[in-house]
Amino acid sequence: MSSHVAYSGARTLVVETADAVPPPPGQVRIAVAYTGICGTDLHIFHGDMDGRVRPPGVLGHEMSGRIAEIGSGVEGWQVGDPVTVMPLRWCGECPACRAGHTSICHRLVFLGIDAPGSMQTSWTVPADTLVRLPADLPLDHAALVEPTAVAVHDVRRAELRPGERALVVGGGPIGLLIAVVARRSGAEVLLAEPDRYRRSIGEGLGLTALDPRDDGFTATVDEWTDGAGAAVAFEVSGAAAGVSTAVAALATRGRLVQVAIHPAPREVDLHRFFWRELTLLGARLYDREDFTAAVDLLTEGVIPAATLISRVEPFGRATEAFVALESGANVVKVLIDCQSGGAGEAR
Numbered sequence: 001m002s003s004h005v006a007y008s009g010a011r012t013l014v015v016e017t018a019d020a021v022p023p024p025p026g027q028v029r030i031a032v033a034y035t036g037i038c039g040t041d042l043h044i045f046h047g048d049m050d051g052r053v054r055p056p057g058v059l060g061h062e063m064s065g066r067i068a069e070i071g072s073g074v075e076g077w078q079v080g081d082p083v084t085v086m087p088l089r090w091c092g093e094c095p096a097c098r099a100g101h102t103s104i105c106h107r108l109v110f111l112g113i114d115a116p117g118s119m120q121t122s123w124t125v126p127a128d129t130l131v132r133l134p135a136d137l138p139l140d141h142a143a144l145v146e147p148t149a150v151a152v153h154d155v156r157r158a159e160l161r162p163g164e165r166a167l168v169v170g171g172g173p174i175g176l177l178i179a180v181v182a183r184r185s186g187a188e189v190l191l192a193e194p195d196r197y198r199r200s201i202g203e204g205l206g207l208t209a210l211d212p213r214d215d216g217f218t219a220t221v222d223e224w225t226d227g228a229g230a231a232v233a234f235e236v237s238g239a240a241a242g243v244s245t246a247v248a249a250l251a252t253r254g255r256l257v258q259v260a261i262h263p264a265p266r267e268v269d270l271h272r273f274f275w276r277e278l279t280l281l282g283a284r285l286y287d288r289e290d291f292t293a294a295v296d297l298l299t300e301g302v303i304p305a306a307t308l309i310s311r312v313e314p315f316g317r318a319t320e321a322f323v324a325l326e327s328g329a330n331v332v333k334v335l336i337d338c339q340s341g342g343a344g345e346a347r
Contacts (some may be wrong), residue, residue, distance in 0.1 A: 004120030005318045005336070006056035010047025013318045016056065023071035023124045030083060030125065032338040034143040034312070035118045036062030037325050039172070039238075039261070044113070045322050048263075053113060060119030060336070061087040061112030064133065064142035074127040082133040084145045085118065085125055086291050087111035103285045119318070121338055131291045134299050140312065141298055141305035143335055144177075148294035148303055150259075151177035153286040155185055158232045158257045162186025167221070167230040169246045170237030171198035171209065173308060173333050174259060178234050179207050184302055187232070190224060192217070192245055197330050205304055212245045221249050229254055229276075236260050240267065247272050255279045308333045314340035 002020045005013050023029045041060065044053050053059075067081045077083075090097055090105035097105050111117055111125065133142050151174060160166060164187050168179045171193030179202065183189045191202045192212040202209035210217055221230065229251030235242055238260035246256055247269050256278060272278065297303045310331040313321035315338055325334045 002120060002122035003315065004058045004116070005060075005315070007044055007053060007059055008055045010050075011045060011319075013045070013322070014056070015316055015318070020122050021124070023069055025072045026074060026127055027071045027124050028067050028074055028077060028127050028130065029069040029071075030065040030085070030118075030123045031068040032063055032065040032118050032120060032123050033139040034064050034335045035060040035338055036143045036147065037321060037334050037336070038062055038147065039174075040113065042322065042326055045326075049113070058116040058118075058120055059112055060117035061085070061110065062143055062146040063118035063123075063338075064139040064145070065118075065123070065338070066139075067130075068122065071127070077127065077130065082135060082137070082139065082142070083130045084133055084142055084291075084295075085111065085123075085129045086131055086149075086286070086288060087117070087129065087146070088285065089115070089126070089129070103287055119336060119338065121315070131288070131295065133295060137295070137299050138305075140309060140335060141303075142295075144303060144305050144308065144333065145291065145294045145298060147173055147333075148177055148181070148297060149286040149290040150174055150283075151181045152293045152297070153290040154178050154234060154257055154259050154283040155181045156290070157281050157283045158182075158234070158255055160185050160187050160232055163188070164231035165190070165225050165228075165251075167192060167233040167246065167249050169193075169212065169233060169235050169242045170239075170260065171195065171202050172236065175234070175236035176202060176205065176308065176332065177303065178236060178259070180205060180303060181297065182232075182234075183207070184297070188224075190221070190230070192242075195328065198332070201307065201332055204307060212241070217245075218248070225251065228252070231255065232257060234259055238262055243268060247278070250276065250278055252276045253278070255281055257281045257283050259283050309335060311335070312337055316340070
């Protein structure tokens with residue numbers, strides 16, 4: 001038997017069971033160890049993505065586990081291998097794919113949104129989505145590979161150079177990961193985050209973290225950059241105020257990397273873009289090289305996984321896990337233990 005957490009409507013999750021089915025040719029079945037909850041999962045939980053996620057939909061794409069069964073035609077893998085999944089399926093035929101940009105395929109299928117995800121005890125996926133994990137990487141830490149790959153991709157999009165000043169606006173999980181990855185690349189990093197707890201997490205990671213609402217914030221940025229402004233600003237807050245903070249902090253020919261998903265169009269100071277010849281870069285997903293780099297960063301201990309994982313909930317308490325992340329109270333990353341059992345309502 002296999003169990004999964006099904007989204008059945010706004011703020012309603014149910015644990016359902018079904019017979020485990022052998023993987024078809026070219027696919028593998030994974031015994032999922034942990035699945036993380038991200039901001040997109042929260043949007044689904046709130047009922048904001050019902051046009052894309054049709055109940056009952058199985059959520060989850062930040063995961064780790066071990067191969068439990070291998071379909072015919074799959075080579076290079078063995079039962080028991082620790083893995084994570086790059087949860088993207090592209091068409092290979094659209095203009096983006098033909099240009100080599102498969103991760104932003106016009107018809108992209110995202111596992112955990114457009115197709116069943118990893119919030120289940122047993123997950124069958126195409127073998128070419130697998131990313132190998134080293135044996136000594138703890139599986140709870142490995143559940144952070146996918147969000148770390150996001151951060152790696154964002155920093156690569158910025159073409160960040162050693163010694164450059166980088167402002168990260170928003171200290172949630174992705175913002176903190178971007179700050180750590182940017183620092184590893186040799187940049188000097190400043191974190192702007194209004195929430196005191198998230199600032200304390202950043203400070204615990206050795207980052208300088210400031211409240212952008214403070215009267216002295218602009219003066220501090222000027223002093224930090226010797227009056228020039230930041231070379232790069234990562235907008236990870238998803239708030240209108242965050243956009244304004246990021247744009248205002250940029251140096252001449254600075255780069256704004258837009259990471260957060262904004263639910264509505266925002267006003268942007270285009271005169272500032274004109275006057276300082278700024279560049280706006282979108283950063284949506286990741287490539288396979290971002291995933292493998294993320295695995296390396298976690299294995300080397302560069303990513304402080306133990307600090308970022310605030311809470312691990314058993315399978316049957318999925319709703320509590322979502323509510324905990326939703327509250328934002330003293331929480332950064334929440335994981336579901338997918339081998340902890342549970343049936344009935346996901347309480």
